Amino acid sequence: MYEEEARLASQAWGLHPLGELPGVESVTYGIVTPGPHRPEGVPLLQAGDIVGGVVDQRTPRMIEVAVHRRHQRTSLVAGDLVVVLVGRIGDAAVVGAEQHGWNTARSVGVVRFSEAGQLHSISTWLSWWLKTPEVRARCLESSAGSAHSTLTISTLAQLPVPLPPLDFRTRLLRTMHLVERRMALNTRIAACAMELADAHFARCVEEDKDETRVAAAIADVGEVVGGMRRADTTEGSVPVAWAAPAEVLRHRLAHLDRTDQITWAPPDAVCAPGTILVAPRPGGVETVVSRIALVPGRGMLALRIEREADRMWLLHELRSRSKELVSAAQGQQGREMSRKAFSRLTVSWPDASQVKDPFARIAVPLHERADAALVENRVLEALVTTELTQMAERQMGKR
Known part of the structure; x- marks a missing residue:
């Protein structure tokens, strides 16, 4: 543990396979045969539940408690990094307290961290590194020839990950955390804009119910x-x-x-x-x-x-x-x-001039506000991944 802490606190540059990165405890994948959906069971995280860097909790599949107990190695812990292995390979999210105790499907890789790795936010570092164009290209190259884009767990574990000196990494992590907070706020703004537009539509329908329906x-x-x-x-x-x-x-x-x-x-x-x-x-x-x-x-x-x-x-x-x-x-x-x-x-x-046009005058600006929030997220994401890419290129060029 002391050796790992020393490597994480080092002021030297390092390049490590993901599975051997200081702070990474294990890299594995989920249940191969989870069985049928059981409404009273345990939530199962699937690749499709990882959306935009977060876990979508709306409709998780549920599995039998007995199946979950037989696969404790992939029972999620808050702070784990979950990675899509099939389809949108490389998309990732950090597990929150809400998903603690869920299990995972075969289509999801699970990266678990040591206590030192958690203290140094290695999960955040990895989640952003996986978004860089260089890593995306490596992942797609590894799946060439497959019927579906597939990232093997061994390929994931071998992905090279740069580890900058602690001071430099701390500054970048601070930026990453601020960007994540801003992106979460933007996503909420966009969602609220859509909720307002939906509510306005419901009001228009309610007000029009006594008119001659067309x-x-x-x-x-x-x-x-x-x-x-x-x-x-x-x-x-x-x-x-x-x-x-x-x-x-x-x-x-x-x-x-x-x-x-x-x-x-x-x-x-x-x-x-x-x-x-x-x-x-x-x-x-x-x-x-x-x-x-x-x-x-x-x-x-x-x-x-x-x-x-x-x-x-x-x-x-x-x-x-x-x-x-x-x-x-x-x-x-x-x-x-x-x-x-x-x-x-x-x-x-309904009539355009009486109902649809007035509705659009309210709904269109709400959609535009949602668009603006999402565009800002794209820009913020590109800002961080560009910095990471250039950082890696500068360092690799010195070797």
């Missing part, structure tokens, strides 16, 4: 576009962002401003910014609006609507009817949207 089929108010599989380059196609249903499902806010993958598609298949994306999950449907040009993935639907006020109204109409829209989902566990069934669904479609 309904319209979704196909009559916008163009419904089906999703498509990812494709390699072909003649007449262009590279464009590709949105998988999982990216819509894990988005906690109503905006999708980046995707993990690209595809090649003909220009007429590309949906412009402002397109509404709809993806099913068991028991409900998630609806977001894109902020970038993209192609929707197989299993979801997109709605192209030209007029902004109409788009705002329909977005919040669909958000308010998540559970009702399950009737438009089909396939195993309701994981694929039927374009025909969805197009026939009716939505409230």
Whole structure:
């Protein structure tokens, strides 16, 4: 322990494999066969629950207590670092007190720290290092040739991690903690803006309930576009962002401003910014609006609507009817949207000048405020990862 503390407090530069980094106690992965969902069981952290650097606690899968007890090595402790091993490989979050005692799935790596490692905030250091372009590229390179992006636990443990002198590292960690606090505040601002827009929509619907209700089929108010599989380059196609249903499902806010993958598609298949994306999950449907040009993935639907006020109204109409829209989902566990069934669904479609336009005058600025908060988060994240990358390049150049 004294040797580890001395290495962590050293004023010399070091480069270590992640699994041998001072302060790291163990690197492992979760339960291979967790069994069926048990409502009264223990929460199971899956890769899809790690969103934007935090753990999404809304609907965790539950496993039998007996299964949990047989896998105590991956029973989470506050301060652990959990890392996505399948799909969005390298995405990570520090476990909070709320997740203490959860277990983890095979798709998640668990990095545990010694007492000295916790005191020196090595979990925070690692979580930011994993966001750097250099590490992202290494992770993707390691998964080349796989059907799905997969990061093995041995590759994770071998990732090189720089450890700067204590004074320098302390200054950077202070910046990281401040940035994390600001990003958490921005995320809350964006969430509150969406909650206000949803509440305003509910009020507009309530005030309009005594008027003559006008309904319209979704196909009559916008163009419904089906999703498509990812494709390699072909003649007449262009590279464009590709949105998988999982990216819509894990988005906690109503905006999708980046995707993990690209595809090649003909220009007429590309949906412009402002397109509404709809993806099913068991028991409900998630609806977001894109902020970038993209192609929707197989299993979801997109709605192209030209007029902004109409788009705002329909977005919040669909958000308010998540559970009702399950009737438009089909396939195993309701994981694929039927374009025909969805197009026939009716939505409230009140007078534009009396209802939809006044609603948009309130809702649009709220969406813009949410966008501004999320853009600031992107800038703050880029600021820290750029500093880390340049720091590493300068140090490696001296060797």
